[in-house]
Amino acid sequence: MTNENGRGPILAIFDLDKTIIDTSASMAYGRPMAERGLIGTPEVLRMMALLGNYMLTTHTEQNMNATKDALLGMIRDREESALRDVAQDALQEVITPYIYAEARELIIKHREQGHHVAIVTASPSVIVEPIVKELGADLLIATELEVKDGLFTGQVTHFNKGQAKVDKIQQLADEHGYDLDGSFAYSDSFTDLPMLQLVGNPHAVNPDRPLRKYATENDWPINRFVKPEPLFPQGAVLASAGATLALLGAVATGLALWFRSRDEDA
Secondary structure, three states: OOOOOOOOOOEEEEOOEOOOEOOOOOOOOHHHHHHOOOOOHHHHHHHHHHHHHHHHOOOOHHHHHHHHHHHHHHHOOOEHHHHHHHHHHOHHHHOHHHEOHHHHHHHHHHHHOOOEEEEEEEEEHHHHHHHHHHHOOOEEEEEEEEEEOOEEEEEEEEOOOOHHHHHHHHHHHHHHOOOHHHOEEEEOOHHHHHHHHOOOEEEEEOOOHHHHHHHHHOOOOEEOOOOOOOOOOHHHHHHHHOHHHHHHHHHHHHHHHHHHHHHHHO
């Protein structure tokens, strides 16, 4: 299959966290994981703290590694099937309300144009696969966790961040003949600059300050997606871990909104 220019098919590549969804896919499942007995209250608190910190800041090597290490520590020796069930069963509760309407519409538009939609994320595939299905994406490139005898070992076989994303996309293009010069990529983070530079049509989505500066200097389109829902539904938090978690959610939400407003005004 070729595009209108007689070249290979077109890819539309989307980062996930803060680009398609206004949360972290890896950290959003804390409460349902606790309800299923996969983690305890201390782990829920840690996940909420990491999520709040992530929403206040941009992507960094430090917070990406911290998120990975925290999740690996929590699920080590847990059944893969149990986490897979949580990811599917709690999707409508912890992910769907935070999908940007503009992102969903853009994915539909690309598919209508015959483009192949790929979600490329540092979150583990076992968590993200239901999101990919929900959005009707064609491809997923994600972090892969080692599983032996049905249990997570706590090791990563592929950490999908930075250059690793680029290598996987390039491999995909080589195998299927995608026209990267005619393809599109969307991300909020400067850490995804190599991925954005890989295609002919890069877009900055609600960009962090470094990416916004780079996009402006290079005349890249900047997409503004509207925050769909409050980050922490207070009632759900109260039901799972008491007033402490509710307070943490409220504070994190307020600070996130304040910092975002400050950055936009800068």
